Amino acid sequence: MTATRGLKPPALKPLDLATISPTGWLRDQLQVQACGLSGYLDEFWPDVAESGWIGGAAEGWERGPYWLDGMVALAAVTDNPRLLRKVQAWIDHIITHQAPDGWLGPEQDQATGRYEARDPWPVFVALKALTQWHDWWRDERVPSAVERCLRCIDAELDKRPLFSWGWVRWADLVISIHWLYDKTQQSWLLDMAAKVQAQGFDWLSHFQDLPFKERTTGEQRNLLSHVVNNAMAIKAPAVWWRQSSDEGDRRGTQHIITELDRYHGQVTGVFTGDEHLAGKNPSQGTELCAVVEAMFSLETAISILGDPALADRLERIAFNALPATFTDDMWAHQYDQQVNQVRCAVIDEPIYTSNGPDANTFGLEPNYGCCTANMHQGWPKFVNSLWMETADHGLAAISYAPCHVSHILDETTFVDLWVDGDYPFSEHVTLTVEVNEPITMTLYLRIPGWCRRAAIEGEGWTRKNLTPGRFVPIKRTWEGSTTITLHLPMPLVAEPRFNDSVAITMGPLVFSLPIDDEWHLLKGQPPHGDYEVTPSQDWAFMIELDREHPEASLEVVRLHPSWPPFSSIWAPIELMATVAPVANWGWNQGAAAPPPASPTRAAGEATTVWLVPYGAAKLRLTELPSCPPKQKVRPT
Secondary structure: OOOOOOOOOOOEEEOOOOOEEEOHHHHHHHHHHHOOHHHHHHHOOHHHHOOHHHOOOOOOOOHHHHHHHHHHHHHHHHOOHHHHHHHHHHHHHHHHOOOOOOOOOOOOOOOOOOOOOOOOHHHHHHHHHHHHHHHHHOOOHHHHHHHHHHHHHHHHHHHOOOOHHHHHOHHHHHHHHHHHHHHHOOHHHHHHHHHHHHHOOOHHHHHHHOOOOOOOOOOOOOOOOEHHHHHHHOOHHHHHHHHHOOHHHHHHHHHHHHHHHHHHEOOOOOEOEOOEOOOOOOOOEEEHHHHHHHHHHHHHHHHHHOOHHHHHHHHHHHHHHHHHOEOOOOOOEOOEEEOOEOOEOOOOOOOOOOOOOOOOOEEOOOOOOHHHHHHHHHHHHHHHOOEEEEOOOOEEEOOOOOEEEEEEOOOOOEEEEEEEOOOOOOOEEEEEEEEOOOEEEEEEEEEOOOOOOEEEEEOOEEEEEEOOOEEEEEEEEEOOEEEEEEEOOOOEEEEEOHHHOEEEEEOOEEEEEEOOEEEEEEEOOOOOOEEEEEEOOOOOEEEEOOOOOHHHOOEEEEOOOOOOOOOOOOOOEEEEEEEEEOOOOOEEOOEEOOOOOOOOOOOOOOEEEEEEEHHHOOOEEOOEOEEOOOOOOOOO
């Protein structure tokens, strides 16, 4: 028998853009972003304001599409008319200036001459922005423009196969090819996708025996050790599985994550790369582009595979690594963040594998401008991935961050779903489902892998001690308004880390010892200036901790989220802990040296401190040496 051509349907279908609106603390976070650098970058930063993609004389390669890709999502989920006008002007220009043969965007980067003519890589990003726009506004110009562009790229690949960045980032193009195939069922698109995959780098084979098992050296650095390429590669096997149906591809995304964790993983859910894979030392950095691209990879893979473990990983990154790399007002960001970050300063010989002296300072475009262009997608695409549609037209919870889902089941049936509570700062979540007419529908409620003794309670029923790491189906006929509550106990965990240090987690949150800091303006003018951040206190501490029972050594105090939610001044949740100074812990290449081996000895009196969420601490120790607890210190 001849095999049937086509694509495997994704396990979960992302809801149309703007179907999910952030509420509560998450709405505050998105409003901070819209009022920060994201919302105004195109008004003063030449690489966007004068981009070659809109006919300007500035950079005409990836930066314009990067900005647009994030801004389409941000405008949609915030329902912000000002941002909508900006985005629409870009979309209109790109579509109306499409070349006669279908090429989209500049023929080459005229501003710098650094990039080759008809390099397809930045077009991959532009196509993602266009398809998002269509799924939001139903702009019927988009499918035609995408088809013409794909036919043009298909012909170009016959002349010259994928090269450079497009060679390793091929999965981003296949996503758009599959998007159009799902709409049109045109068989040539599957042939094109197969060509792209064959010309692209084989990430799955690469991770069968990862050649970069330690901090990358100068002679090793290449496109395959590049941190952002690895973050994008996470989704590649899942994306291709839709077409290959190969079991190895289906398992490949989790295998890549496992190998990156094994050799370069950080407690925040991301892996080091500053700019190349850098081992597990918590003073090595991770590039902001890698954070947001890892999130997009996970969001894509969750949709295709329906694996709740990937949602655990997505939350760990979104609630820790993402907010940590921005100032509270999101007017400045870092190129590199460090898990143990005790100084953000210009360093002559920094610890990074290849990044420059200012890579962990906060500013407009520290080290390199790619993150300035690409950082915008993190929060809004996360919002759009909070809930997804199932094959039986139910709804699956990917994360319980507060939101409102307005879902149209058919022409006459509408579902409004509210998620209330301060999750992940709280263990309690309230779901309210309202329907305009009775409907039988299933909610699939994710029980995180870290959760024990989870419970779901409805009107007259309770389900307790639910198995972690799975979706629990709640099938019923919904009428009027129905309320369901979830209790997701968040255990305190002392996670063993580099050099036998320890990191404290609770549910999806990672906790850090904040270090008092001083901010110094380096250049520019507020609000978009560049800053060094230096410690105003000694930073070398160990924690007194019962590793087997950390709850015996720590006390949890919950507050209400402030504005902004991951505030460095008012943390929404804190842990009271006991720490003591350590004598044998100093500096290495401008950063904290690796933590001394545990158990270690104190070099002074113990004191009580408050650990705060990782994302709220700009200077911090996260992986600390430890010793068994002594007599508990009374809080002052």
